[in-house]
Amino acid sequence: MASFSKSSTTVLVFFLTIFSSLHHFSVSSFEFQVGGSQGWVVPPANDSKIYNDWASENRFLVGDSIRFKYKKDSVMEVNDTEYKRCNSSHPNLFSNTGNTVYKLDQPGPFYFISGVSGHCEKGQRMIVKVMSHEEDSPSGGGGKSSGSHVAVSSLGVSALVFVQFVLSFVASRVI
Structure with a gap:
């Protein structure tokens, strides 16, 4: 049981690390006409x-x-x-x-x-x-907010939904 818990904790830490770094994956610039x-x-x-x-x-x-x-x-x-x-x-x-x-x-x-x-x-x-x-x-x-940087916001929401899915999956395996 301790081995299973340690493995789950490692997976959880891994996904939390990914989630915390997702803010770096945003639109870095936009060109306006x-x-x-x-x-x-x-x-x-x-x-x-x-x-x-x-x-x-x-x-x-x-x-x-x-x-x-x-x-x-x-x-x-x-x-x-x-x-x-x-x-x-x-x-x-x-x-x-x-x-x-x-x-x-x-x-x-x-x-x-x-x-x-x-x-x-x-x-x-x-x-x-x-x-x-x-x-x-x-x-x-x-x-x-303006439409020019909407891609940043939608990426953040998509990332959040993905992480919630992963965390739900991990939690279902732990319980």
């Missing part, structure tokens, strides 16, 4: 906050990327002062390839403007607020 199907364009005159509204509806984490698709335009990453002034003379990044992917590599705000004269003033600019993974965790007080 700025502006949806329309891409990075000058917004309509009556919707100059379209990009900031879009950014505020999404949850960006360190490691995510944003993709700018555009024609005959450009995108610049600038500091907050340059953003407020729509000043494109000293960008941290300039790209006019038509398909720019920008990796969000640290927490905090990122400021983007169009480099084409007059476009920023018409609303082609955006602030992206990036959270660290600790801020996004339930204990870190993360805000509302």
